Amino acid sequence: MAAIATAEACDSNAALLASGDLRVLQPIFKIYGQSRAFSGPIVTLKVFEDNVLVRELIERKGEGRVLVIDGGGSTRCALVGGNLGQMAQNTGWAGILVNGCIRDVDEINGCDIGVRALASNPMKSNKKGIGEKHIPVHIAGTLIRDGEWLYADSDGILISKTELSI
Numbered sequence: 001m002a003a004i005a006t007a008e009a010c011d012s013n014a015a016l017l018a019s020g021d022l023r024v025l026q027p028i029f030k031i032y033g034q035s036r037a038f039s040g041p042i043v044t045l046k047v048f049e050d051n052v053l054v055r056e057l058i059e060r061k062g063e064g065r066v067l068v069i070d071g072g073g074s075t076r077c078a079l080v081g082g083n084l085g086q087m088a089q090n091t092g093w094a095g096i097l098v099n100g101c102i103r104d105v106d107e108i109n110g111c112d113i114g115v116r117a118l119a120s121n122p123m124k125s126n127k128k129g130i131g132e133k134h135i136p137v138h139i140a141g142t143l144i145r146d147g148e149w150l151y152a153d154s155d156g157i158l159i160s161k162t163e164l165s166i
């Protein structure tokens with residue numbers, strides 16, 4: 001399936017942008033992973049410096065979805081590392097957006113998924129299992145709901161209420 005270019009999507013969907021059904025994330029994310037462009041239905045997760053629930057979701061079948069992790073913007077530890085990156089590739093996730101940090105950057109860059117994160121930090125996270133799945137999260141200036149669509153490429157990241165058609 002040909003990826004929808006984010007610039008093209010913005011140019012041809014003025015009404016959706018005006019209504020807020022299509023939003024552009026603030027450009028605060030770094031690009032990791034083999035897949036420079038990716039898209040899919042969103043699964044949301046809210047955690048803070050704890051990645052037990054991240055692993056729980058990534059262990060399940062991704063079915064081309066995008067995991068959106070609101071880590072509260074913390075840059076004090078990593079929520080995703082090389083093992084989880086490899087697992088996400090194997091279970092079929094299209095990509096992972098982290099409002100927080102990752103680690104094992106070289107390994108993640110070798111995985112056939114798309115990853116966006118604020119930065120890297122070699123510290124691991126807590127393992128208490130605290131957090132909430134499938135709730136609305138507020139990331140980079142926009143509210144993101146479970147089931148909405150994410151489109152990412154080299155230009156940026158879009159959130160759409162529904163799947164976009166070319």
Ligand SMILES: O=C([O-])CC(=O)C(=O)O
Binds near residue numbers: 082085
């Ligand atoms: O388990 C963790 O904390 C994350 C990690 O390092 C990995 O996925 O390899």
